[in-house]
Amino acid sequence: MAEGSSRTDKSFSRFIAIALGSSFELKTQLIIACNRNYINKEQLTKVEAKIQEFQKKTMGFKISSQSLFSLFYKTYR
Structure with missing residues (x-):
């Protein structure tokens, strides 16, 4: 996301969408790891909660950044 922050809205x-997609992929990989007993259910639950928190914050950030970009471009065009 930092890479895309200096680009257009x-x-x-798109960078935010990629970050969200990656978080869903990570969740899938963690479920597989749990099913193969690389991690236990408790570990999975803890990390899933953190992933969900990241996803919520990222979606909120995406919505607020769209508003900011819109306001910025209206002001400085």
């Missing part, structure tokens, strides 16, 4: 939104 559309491009930055």
Whole structure:
């Protein structure tokens, strides 16, 4: 996301979408790890909660950044 922060609103939104997609992929990989007994259910639950928190914050950030980009471009165009 840091890489996309200096780009346009559309491009930055794409970077946020990629970060969210990666978090869903991570969750899938953790479920597989749990099913193969690499991690236990308690560990899975803890990390899933952190992933969910990241996803919520990232979606909130995406919504607020879209508002900020919109306001910025209206002001400085």
